[in-house]
Amino acid sequence: MTYVVTENCIRCKFMDCVEVCPVDCFYAGENFLVINPDECIDCGVCEPECPAEAIFPDSDDRATAWAEINTKYAAQWPNITRKGTPPADAEDWKDRPDKTALLSPNPHEG
Structure with a gap:
């Protein structure tokens, strides 16, 4: 079993999760994070x-559609080991539904 980042992260990308991960299994896209399922140790922190x-x-049923996306982008995006600065409008996007179309395939830069 592994953990999966889902649609709610799109355009929020708070990165608090990155700070607590003991195995650094998060990878960063332009406006989304993913977890590498081969590196996740299922600790749940x-x-x-x-x-x-x-x-x-x-x-969890809410993760099913996102497992493949996490696997795909974990192989393409850079590993992130420290919390960065979230987007200025992250709070505005936090609880918005239907953000899947906004997922950028571009890697995080910086």
Whole structure:
């Protein structure tokens, strides 16, 4: 089992989860984070740290559609080991539904 970042993270990207991950399994896109399922040790410390409530175990139905996305982008995006600065409008996007179309395939720069 692994944890999965879901739609709620899009355009929020708070990164509190990155700070607590003991194995540095987060990867950063332009406006989204993913978890590498091959590196996640299923400790669960990231889930309660996410202000957007975007992280779920892969056994949760809300994670099913996002597991493949996490796997795909973890292989393409850079690893992130420290919390960065979230987008200035992250709070505005935090609870908005239907953000999937806004997911950028571009890697995080910086």
